[in-house]
Amino acid sequence: MNLLKHNHITLALLAAGLISSASIACAANVPAGTQLADKQELVRNNGNEPASLDPHKVESDVEYNIISDMFDGLVAVKPDGTIEPRLAASWENKDNTVWTFHLRPGITWSDGTAITAQDIVWSWQRLVSPKTASPYASYPGNMHIVNAADIALGKKTPDTLGVKALDDNTFQVTLTQPTAAFLAMLAHPSLVPVDQVLITRFGDKWTLPEHFVSSGAYKLSQWVVNERIIGVRNSKYWDDEHTVINKVTYLPIHSEAADVNRYKAGEIDIVYTLPINQFAQLKKTMGAQVDVSPQLATYYYEFNTTKAPFNDARVRRALNMALDKDIIADKVLGQGQKPAWLISQPEIGGVTLQAPDYASWPQEKRIAEAKKLLTEAGFGANHPLSFNLLYNTSESHQRIAIAVSSMWKKNLGVEAKLQNQEWKTMLDTMHTGDFDAVRYAWIADYDDAASFLDTFRTGDSQNTSKYSNPAYDEAMRNAAMAKDVTERGKFYQQAEDMLAQDVPAIPVYHYVRTHLVKPWVGGFTPDRLGYYYTKDMYIKKH
Numbered sequence: 001m002n003l004l005k006h007n008h009i010t011l012a013l014l015a016a017g018l019i020s021s022a023s024i025a026c027a028a029n030v031p032a033g034t035q036l037a038d039k040q041e042l043v044r045n046n047g048n049e050p051a052s053l054d055p056h057k058v059e060s061d062v063e064y065n066i067i068s069d070m071f072d073g074l075v076a077v078k079p080d081g082t083i084e085p086r087l088a089a090s091w092e093n094k095d096n097t098v099w100t101f102h103l104r105p106g107i108t109w110s111d112g113t114a115i116t117a118q119d120i121v122w123s124w125q126r127l128v129s130p131k132t133a134s135p136y137a138s139y140p141g142n143m144h145i146v147n148a149a150d151i152a153l154g155k156k157t158p159d160t161l162g163v164k165a166l167d168d169n170t171f172q173v174t175l176t177q178p179t180a181a182f183l184a185m186l187a188h189p190s191l192v193p194v195d196q197v198l199i200t201r202f203g204d205k206w207t208l209p210e211h212f213v214s215s216g217a218y219k220l221s222q223w224v225v226n227e228r229i230i231g232v233r234n235s236k237y238w239d240d241e242h243t244v245i246n247k248v249t250y251l252p253i254h255s256e257a258a259d260v261n262r263y264k265a266g267e268i269d270i271v272y273t274l275p276i277n278q279f280a281q282l283k284k285t286m287g288a289q290v291d292v293s294p295q296l297a298t299y300y301y302e303f304n305t306t307k308a309p310f311n312d313a314r315v316r317r318a319l320n321m322a323l324d325k326d327i328i329a330d331k332v333l334g335q336g337q338k339p340a341w342l343i344s345q346p347e348i349g350g351v352t353l354q355a356p357d358y359a360s361w362p363q364e365k366r367i368a369e370a371k372k373l374l375t376e377a378g379f380g381a382n383h384p385l386s387f388n389l390l391y392n393t394s395e396s397h398q399r400i401a402i403a404v405s406s407m408w409k410k411n412l413g414v415e416a417k418l419q420n421q422e423w424k425t426m427l428d429t430m431h432t433g434d435f436d437a438v439r440y441a442w443i444a445d446y447d448d449a450a451s452f453l454d455t456f457r458t459g460d461s462q463n464t465s466k467y468s469n470p471a472y473d474e475a476m477r478n479a480a481m482a483k484d485v486t487e488r489g490k491f492y493q494q495a496e497d498m499l500a501q502d503v504p505a506i507p508v509y510h511y512v513r514t515h516l517v518k519p520w521v522g523g524f525t526p527d528r529l530g531y532y533y534t535k536d537m538y539i540k541k542h
Helices: 005-015 061-070 117-128 148-152 196-207 256-264 276-289 313-321 325-333 363-376 395-412 423-432 450-456 470-481 485-502
Strands: 041-045 075-077 083-085 088-094 098-103 163-167 170-174 218-224 228-233 247-251 290-303 386-392 415-421 437-443 505-516
Touching: 061 218, 061 228, 061 247, 083 088, 117 148, 117 163, 117 170, 117 196, 256 276, 256 395, 276 290, 276 395, 276 505, 313 363, 313 395, 313 485, 313 505, 325 395, 325 505, 363 395, 386 395, 386 423, 395 415, 395 437, 415 423, 423 437, 437 450, 437 505, 450 470, 450 485, 470 485
Parallel strands: 041 247, 386 415, 386 437
Antiparallel strands: 075 083, 088 098, 098 170, 163 170, 218 228, 228 247, 290 437, 290 505
């Protein structure tokens, strides 16, 4: 779901209709001469129990790892950044604002019933409807689909969304303006169609295995809460002939140490992420089984900007300045992560963004300025700042939180009291606003800074910090209307500069993804968003 820089030319040609979009979709690519195992089954840890498998009710890779295996969208983005057809066989556009997609003939749900353009219309209307309360309700508005933003805000009804079915096999989207990253944004899992008949009949229970239907390479076979989810090959999938793995098991193990132990015991083929304190030893002992991949993602601590004292930007900026992010990235983590002073990325979508001036100051100067800001905000030795720092249960998150709280205590005399909650509970806490500061991270939905920066726009459904700055919103509107990458980058820089002063969230580091992968797993190719798909993999004879 992201584009490498050199593929912007490809996208531009696709958008202009100058090259064909109907290329052959990529699936498992087994090299000639490879001997396959008789048993094509994969076990992968998923890190946590998913909050739901309803694509409109979720917001993280915990859910999207599974949803992306079980559902297809109109298009996908390959690891090299190029766009590939999925449910849509081809498309064309007029003035980059009216996009017409032609569905593959004969595509069906896993129960054999037809997938139609009307299913996509209904699904997208459901996504933006306030009744659904989707964390991604704002996403179609960020794509500039006609009326999407107003529908998400309750100002217009879902049936006014700028999408329509011209017939059973033709789906059309109308935008209010050209959107440079439209095709890449289209690949997001929130935009996969879901079955209207099924959801109307069963409501929220449609995701139970006995009701569930899917459109992707796998269908749901079993879901034992907090134990495992099993997907089996979907024989009705339009590209089933290129699928190799017959069964995939997703485990909800949030303990990284337990994850590694079960990998060593032969119970897991792909580890979700490596424990920080074991990384060096695993690299030494496991060699090529350790996979480190770059990822367009930022780890940050988000503030509740509506709640004192974090309604004061001076307090937020002081806490940002007082962190030694080089130590966090190099010593606490040490897996290749980079210290972060930007919410998005230094290089993304063909744009290079500059960190704030204070990022280059000596640490002593930053701490002195932080103390000054806290004093101005009314905090000091006689009135120390104290607050709760929330993170979801994980050894790595705990380790980072301990380091961060120690820096604040040593440098500023600030008391950050650590709290942890399970993943689903923490998400609920964030969306209800019942927190002071919370650990979060954002993985790019597509290769453009807007994927990160839109989440801090006033009223965005992902803006759990409740940050609101009209000048920031204006910069993001201008970026969306920019005529080229250079102009877009200018407005993104303005937006990042405002975030550096207002600090609704403290960027801590830019990610890499770390995994242990068994030698017999072929086709493991994470993209720059960090996703890897079971349908692309196969098990070698071993």
